[in-house]
Amino acid sequence: MRIDVVTIFPAYLDPLREALLGRAVERGLLEIAVHDLRRWTHDVHQAVDDAPYGGGPGMVMRPQVWGEALDEVLPAGPQPARLVVPTPAGRPFTQTTARAWADEQRLVFACGRYEGIDERVLLDARARGIEVDEVSIGDYVLVGGEVAVLVMVEAVARLLPGVLGNPRSAAEDSFSDGLLEGPSYTRPETWRELAVPDVLRGGNHAAIARWRRDRALERTRDRRPDLLDALPPDALDAADRAV
Numbered sequence: 001m002r003i004d005v006v007t008i009f010p011a012y013l014d015p016l017r018e019a020l021l022g023r024a025v026e027r028g029l030l031e032i033a034v035h036d037l038r039r040w041t042h043d044v045h046q047a048v049d050d051a052p053y054g055g056g057p058g059m060v061m062r063p064q065v066w067g068e069a070l071d072e073v074l075p076a077g078p079q080p081a082r083l084v085v086p087t088p089a090g091r092p093f094t095q096t097t098a099r100a101w102a103d104e105q106r107l108v109f110a111c112g113r114y115e116g117i118d119e120r121v122l123l124d125a126r127a128r129g130i131e132v133d134e135v136s137i138g139d140y141v142l143v144g145g146e147v148a149v150l151v152m153v154e155a156v157a158r159l160l161p162g163v164l165g166n167p168r169s170a171a172e173d174s175f176s177d178g179l180l181e182g183p184s185y186t187r188p189e190t191w192r193e194l195a196v197p198d199v200l201r202g203g204n205h206a207a208i209a210r211w212r213r214d215r216a217l218e219r220t221r222d223r224r225p226d227l228l229d230a231l232p233p234d235a236l237d238a239a240d241r242a243v
């Protein structure tokens, strides 16, 4: 997978070179290119935004600059690319989104200001046959899209083959079965007079699986009842419903 990010703050994306993602890039499991949007300005001030038509606070990012940037980064023609625009006004980005995008050849992220990018940039991209997704990472407002891109790139990249040490991690993490993950423990067996649950220290794998499922169901019911409501009718068996 190749990921391109267009932003006026390229350094904000440096964390993508660190740790797990940095190693995945070094190993050629994915490519990440970050582009400074100001490269496509032609005025001495390198202006990337302007006052909104119709008035109102803040600034809107100019279509000419974005148009030239995306013409270069996302050339027209038959390429399986997806343009992702983070915005508080977007559709929710979820683990389902991350899994779908993990199958893409190319993802191009456009980091805009909170007040947004001129709508015509998205209309033009769609008119050129490009899939455009406006997505939100949560119901709160950031200043720019860069942090949202870091979140989404990490959520997608960890699903790519070879990126995680143990592929079971991605298969069994929260949301993989529609539930939140339950509590985890490691050594020592007792810490500050708090003991690891006995069942986890025994060798009964069926009992451990049951205990973990029960804790996941309890936690999901307590913190995210909406996820329980969204489960398919046959997702919970009699033992689950007894929790």
Ligand SMILES: Nc1cc(-c2cccs2)n[nH]1
Pocket (backbone or CB within 6 Å): 086, 087, 088, 111, 112, 113, 114, 115, 135, 136, 137, 138, 139, 140, 141, 142, 143, 144, 145, 146, 148
């Ligand atoms: N979920 C979410 C996205 C955003 C922004 C994207 C671009 C500027 S602000 N805020 N909150």
